[in-house]
Structure formats: C-alpha cells, structure tokens
Amino acid sequence: IGCRALGEHAQARELARARRYGRPLSVVVLSLGNGHLAEEVRRVNGNNGDSTADVKLLTRTSQVASIVFGWVLQEALRESDTLSYFAADNRYVILMTESTHEQAHKAMERLSALYYQRTLDHLRAGIAQFPGDGLTLEDLVVSAQKAWHEKPVGNGLQKPLMEKSE
Numbered sequence: 459i460g461c462r463a464l465g466e467h468a469q470a471r472e473l474a475r476a477r478r479y480g481r482p483l484s485v486v487v488l489s490l491g492n493g494h495l496a497e498e499v500r501r502v503n504g505n506n507g508d509s510t511a512d513v514k515l516l517t518r519t520s521q522v523a524s525i526v527f528g529w530v531l532q533e534a535l536r537e538s539d540t541l542s543y544f545a546a547d548n549r550y551v552i553l554m555t556e557s558t559h560e561q562a563h564k565a566m567e568r569l570s571a572l573y574y575q576r577t578l579d580h581l582r583a584g585i586a587q588f589p590g591d592g593l594t595l596e597d598l599v600v601s602a603q604k605a606w607h608e609k610p611v612g613n614g615l616q617k618p619l620m621e622k623s624e
Contacts, residue, residue: 484562491580
C-alpha cells in the first residue's frame with residue numbers, strides 16, 4: 459500500500475487519462491471498522507477498555523485486522539486500481555479506473571463482504587465519481603469523504619450488504 463505522496467502521483471496520472479479519453483473513474487475513501495472489537499474487549503473485561511492489557515489487545519487486534527485487510531485487497535482489487543493510505547486520517551483511498559459509481563459500489567460491497575467473512579468486522583466506504591462529483595483528485599476525495607459520512611457503503615458497524623448468490 460503506497461503512502462499518500464506516491465499514491466497521489468499515480469492517481470493524478472490516471473485522472474488525467476480519464477479526463478483526456480472521457481473514461482469513467484471512481485474514488486473510494488475507505489476505513490476499517492474496528493468498532494465492535496473495542497466493544498467486545500470492554501464487554502469481556504467489564505471495564506471501559508482503558509487498562510494497559512486492553513490497549514495492548516486492541517493494538518494487536520488492529521494490527522491483525524490490517525494484515526487481513528491487505529490480503530482482502532489483493533483478492534478484490536484489480537491491477538489497474540491504485541491504493542494509497544492517508545495516515546493522518548487513518549483512511550485508504552482507492553482510485554478505480556474504468557469504474558462508474560455503481561461498479562465501484564458493487565466492488566466495495568464485495569470487498570466489505572470478504573473482510574467481514576474473515577474478521578467479523580466491517581469496512582466503511584464513501585464513493586465519488588469523476589467528473590460529476592469533482593474534477594480534481596482533491597475534490598473527488600472530499601466528495602468521497604462526505605459520502606463516507608452521509609451514506610457509507612457497508613453501513614458502518616452494521617452487517618455489510620451481501621451480494622445475492624445465483
């Protein structure tokens with residue numbers, strides 16, 4: 459997973475290509491749930507999760523969840539998708555080339571379902587599509603973050619939407 463600076467360079471190049479050729483492109487802002495993990499530690503230990511042992515357990519659990527998330531990303535994303543991590547916001551940004559909003563939404567539902575199957579935790583994602591939601595990478599990230607707060611894919615800490623099997 460690239461850092462923000464490296465990811466933004468590759469993402470800006472893809473955005474320029476989409477603009478030049480009139481191709482669809484979506485930006486996804488994504489975060490790991492981790493909410494139920496903290497609640498479970500508090501429930502089991504009967505406290506506020508503030509003890510040193512609880513903090514260590516939550517840190518270790520978060521690290522494992524991040525590793526599993528990396529595996530899920532390898533399974534679910536295409537080679538043409540670019541991913542970067544915004545450490546300040548603890549969020550991932552995925553630029554999905556040749557993807558409409560609907561296609562990106564379906565991909566994030568699949569990603570969320572895979573992650574839930576492996577961790578029983580949830581992903582939260584917001585999606586923006588070029589050019590309707592923004593013309594620059596910065597505008598698209600802001601629009602996706604706004605969607606992340608208003609109408610997240612994966613419904614926050616609720617069970618994510620699962621695709622119907624045929």
